[in-house]
Amino acid sequence: MQRVQALPDVFDELVAPDGTPRPAAAALVEHLRALELAELQERQNLAEIDIIAQGITFTVYSDGRGIDRAWPFDIIPRVIAASEWRRIEAGLKQRLRAINHFIDDLYHDQRIVTDGVFPADLLEHSVNFRPECRGVSPAHGVWAHISGSDLVRGADGTMYVLEDNLRVPSGVSYMLENRAIAKRVFADLFAEQSIWPVDSYTDELNRMLVSIAPHGIDDPTIAVLTPGIYNSAYFEHSFLAQRLGAALVEGADLVVGDDDCVYMRTIGGRERVHVIYRRVDDLFLDPEVFRADSTLGVPGLMRAWRAGTVGIANAPGAGVADDKVVYAWVPDIIRYYLGEEALIPNVPTYRCYYPDERQYVIEHIEQLVVKPANESGGYGLLIGDRATRAELDAHIARIEADPRNWVAQPILALSTVPTLCDEGIEPRHVDLRPFILSGASQSVTAGGLTRVALRKGSLIVNSSQGGGSKDTWIVEVD
Amino acid sequence: MLLSRVADNVYWGARYLERAEDTARIVRTYTELIVDLPVSVTSTWEPLLAVVGGRWAFDLAHSEANEAAIVSFLVAERTNPGSVASSIDHARDNLRTTREVLPREAWQAVNDLYLFAQASALDAVDRRSRARFLNRVIGDGQRVEGVIATAMSRDEAYQLWCLGKALERADMTTRVVGVRAASLLAAEHTGGQVYDDVQWMGVLRSVSGLQMYQRATRGPIDGAAVVRFLLFDPVFPRSVTHAVATARAALLQLPRADETVAVVDRVASLLAGLPTVADDGAALDAVMDEVQVGLAAVNDAVVGAFVRSSR
Numbered sequence: 082m083q084r085v086q087a088l089p090d091v092f093d094e095l096v097a098p099d100g101t102p103r104p105a106a107a108a109l110v111e112h113l114r115a116l117e118l119a120e121l122q123e124r125q126n127l128a129e130i131d132i133i134a135q136g137i138t139f140t141v142y143s144d145g146r147g148i149d150r151a152w153p154f155d156i157i158p159r160v161i162a163a164s165e166w167r168r169i170e171a172g173l174k175q176r177l178r179a180i181n182h183f184i185d186d187l188y189h190d191q192r193i194v195t196d197g198v199f200p201a202d203l204l205e206h207s208v209n210f211r212p213e214c215r216g217v218s219p220a221h222g223v224w225a226h227i228s229g230s231d232l233v234r235g236a237d238g239t240m241y242v243l244e245d246n247l248r249v250p251s252g253v254s255y256m257l258e259n260r261a262i263a264k265r266v267f268a269d270l271f272a273e274q275s276i277w278p279v280d281s282y283t284d285e286l287n288r289m290l291v292s293i294a295p296h297g298i299d300d301p302t303i304a305v306l307t308p309g310i311y312n313s314a315y316f317e318h319s320f321l322a323q324r325l326g327a328a329l330v331e332g333a334d335l336v337v338g339d340d341d342c343v344y345m346r347t348i349g350g351r352e353r354v355h356v357i358y359r360r361v362d363d364l365f366l367d368p369e370v371f372r373a374d375s376t377l378g379v380p381g382l383m384r385a386w387r388a389g390t391v392g393i394a395n396a397p398g399a400g401v402a403d404d405k406v407v408y409a410w411v412p413d414i415i416r417y418y419l420g421e422e423a424l425i426p427n428v429p430t431y432r433c434y435y436p437d438e439r440q441y442v443i444e445h446i447e448q449l450v451v452k453p454a455n456e457s458g459g460y461g462l463l464i465g466d467r468a469t470r471a472e473l474d475a476h477i478a479r480i481e482a483d484p485r486n487w488v489a490q491p492i493l494a495l496s497t498v499p500t501l502c503d504e505g506i507e508p509r510h511v512d513l514r515p516f517i518l519s520g521a522s523q524s525v526t527a528g529g530l531t532r533v534a535l536r537k538g539s540l541i542v543n544s545s546q547g548g549g550s551k552d553t554w555i556v557e558v559d
Numbered sequence: 560m561l562l563s564r565v566a567d568n569v570y571w572g573a574r575y576l577e578r579a580e581d582t583a584r585i586v587r588t589y590t591e592l593i594v595d596l597p598v599s600v601t602s603t604w605e606p607l608l609a610v611v612g613g614r615w616a617f618d619l620a621h622s623e624a625n626e627a628a629i630v631s632f633l634v635a636e637r638t639n640p641g642s643v644a645s646s647i648d649h650a651r652d653n654l655r656t657t658r659e660v661l662p663r664e665a666w667q668a669v670n671d672l673y674l675f676a677q678a679s680a681l682d683a684v685d686r687r688s689r690a691r692f693l694n695r696v697i698g699d700g701q702r703v704e705g706v707i708a709t710a711m712s713r714d715e716a717y718q719l720w721c722l723g724k725a726l727e728r729a730d731m732t733t734r735v736v737g738v739r740a741a742s743l744l745a746a747e748h749t750g751g752q753v754y755d756d757v758q759w760m761g762v763l764r765s766v767s768g769l770q771m772y773q774r775a776t777r778g779p780i781d782g783a784a785v786v787r788f789l790l791f792d793p794v795f796p797r798s799v800t801h802a803v804a805t806a807r808a809a810l811l812q813l814p815r816a817d818e819t820v821a822v823v824d825r826v827a828s829l830l831a832g833l834p835t836v837a838d839d840g841a842a843l844d845a846v847m848d849e850v851q852v853g854l855a856a857v858n859d860a861v862v863g864a865f866v867r868s869s870r
Contacts, residue, residue, distance in 0.1 A: 133674065134670070134671055134674075135667055136666065136670040310656055319656075319658045319659060320658075322659040323658060323663070328560060328562055328565075329656075329658075329659045333564070334562050334564055345562055346563050346564075347561055347562055347563060347566075348715060348813065348815075349560075349561075349715075352560050
């Protein structure tokens with residue numbers, strides 16, 4: 082008989098504060114409460130053995146060598162009611178429609194700047210704006226084809242967008258693998274409830290990639306471009322290539338001909354490639370245009386893309402909208418291009434660019450998370466209530482020296498999901514990364530990848546820093 | 560539309576996996592043979608080093624050529640690039656980058672074997688646990704073959720897999736014939752060797768050939784007949800003739816067959832001119848060296864045709 086309970090003042094995804102299950106999670110919670118802890122731990126062990134045997138790994142760098150680690154997975158799923166998910170899905174599509182309008186506008190007329198909605202000097206200082214992309218018109222006006230937007234739920238139950246990952250977001254293969262394992266662990270529950278399947282993602286991805294092929298190519302050859310075996314997401318690159326039936330290529334496998342077309346080097350000679358799903362960052366894509374020392378890219382690839390002989394997802398330059406300062410403007414961007422209010426709110430964000438908001442941040446810094454605009458992986462991030470006075474003062478000085486590079490948000494109590502720990506079932510904090518595909522049309526994964534901070538009290542969900550993952554169930558409730 | 564890089568990895572992945580399986584079989588058979596022979600017959604483990612190769616590296620790592628040192632070197636040691644454990648590592652490294660062209664279960668079986676070898680290769684040093692380890696290596700190699708045979712489309716990647724397997728088998732059988740069979744034949748002529756039939760059965764077992772030999776010859780074990788079987792039998796898959804024909808058939812299904820088939824045909828005609836040496840140990844050893852040089856030329860032609868020429 083398992084205790085499945087929530088923390089005070091934190092929203093739990095499976096149980097209400099009084100311990101009663103949330104409606105969509107009722108069958109699951111009942112099932113968990115009927116199982117002995119030893120039985121659950123046995124199922125957890127079997128799941129881990131599966132993961133190791135199937136080689137489901139992520140790579141971490143240590144001593145200059147890539148080491149494969151087994152993917153960390155907790156068997157207890159996160160459950161979301163289908164009725165709520167339909168609203169979230171609509172909100173994510175709305176968000177990406179607006180963001181794609183925004184990127185396309187920035188590389189053409191910059192109407193949003195002329196109209197005074199987005200400040201010109203922010204654009205001038207964006208490290209992810211690529212002048213080389215000006216004037217290019219990718220198919221359907223779409224630049225961010227594959228987006229992973231991180232969602233978090235606050236104490237009052239509101240779901241917020243925390244950030245938009247528009248460059249090379251990863252995690253979708255783990256979402257699919259987690260489901261395959263969860264179906265074995267909880268076979269009965271899948272049989273007796275209506276849980277949305279997630280498997281169609283790779284078909285949708287394929288459809289989207291076909292839709293961005295050069296004009297007149299109906300049956301394009303698709304390649305997944307990986308930085309190689311030492312990249313932390315290599316497993317995913319290989320997984321997606323398999324599911325797409327695409328070639329998994331490295332930069333050296335491709336060559337741009339004098340005709341500005343891209344070719345793969347095959348055992349039968351050169352073969353034309355029409356669409357590239359690239360998992361290599363912008364700056365490494367083409368040594369002729371970006372970093373000249375890049376060995377991961379393909380000389381001439383930008384030339385081919387500009388000539389329209391190859392579709393690239395995500396488009397070079399799409400990262401301009403993947404920036405914590407631009408994030409703060411997304412509600413305005415949605416209003417400007419679509420004439421709509423955002424269906425999913427941003428986490429309230431103070432923009433140090435504006436003097437009054439900056440003043441608020443400086444005065445309340447110990448209650449805020451302060452983030453630099455263009456660093457990822459938590460670098461330069463300050464959590465006010467966990468910092469010393471000296472650290473707070475140092476950050477205030479940095480904000481005053483370069484205000485446009487800083488934003489701040491209230492410290493959120495991320496929602497929890499009961500998680501199997503050594504001591505039994507305990508609540509642990511989670512976020513959620515759904516994936517949004519945009520091409521000729523849009524689609525959203527059924528749920529996404531739930532990441533969980535396995536350490537007690539921790540809010541850090543990254544797999545490289547003690548984070549794990551869970552399956553995510555979108556459940557129909559009658 | 561097979562990438563040259565992936566072609567290279569499939570080919571070498573197949574070769575290394577075959578090498579791991581073949582080396583495991585040779586060590587297993589030799590252990591059984593030593594156990595069978597009475598203590599009065601002097602038994603040495605050094606012929607194993609001669610078959611598998613690596614004497615020079617062995618002497619660097621070990622001062623004494625006893626059973627434990629030789630088996631450890633051939634099975635478990637990663638300083639030996641040809642050991643069973645190293646071959647499994649190389650097979651996995653190569654096949655890791657070919658997961659989109661091989662059936663998923665094949666990769667999983669290779670990964671399983673890798674994890675098992677990481678944990679247990681040293682078990683092979685102790686005679687009591689040796690068979691268990693080696694049987695698993697051989698069994699997993701067969702499992703991968705089964706998946707490939709039943710679940711993989713007969714595409715270019717499949718042909719490269721068959722090519723890698725066939726060339727490695729041909730190479731391994733020529734080593735067994737050149738070293739073990741040649742020395743047994745030489746000893747027969749001088750009347751020095753006893754328990755001939757047990758030794759010759761060992762030679763056949765080390766390439767899984769005893770049962771098929773017995774079916775093919777329906778007679779007692781005879782040294783010259785064993786050599787002829789291992790070199791020329793047209794239907795036994797590990798005979799050199801059959802392995803070379805398999806390699807040829809694979810090359811015909813691949814691009815640039817006009818360049819590569821000629822090289823494998825030279826090995827085939829070299830073999831065809833050999834029947835007379837089958838009972839002369841010293842000549843046999845020399846000729847097997849020639850065949851190995853021919854097989855190495857096929858390897859170079861393959862790598863040249865599919866990898867270098869597309870740069």
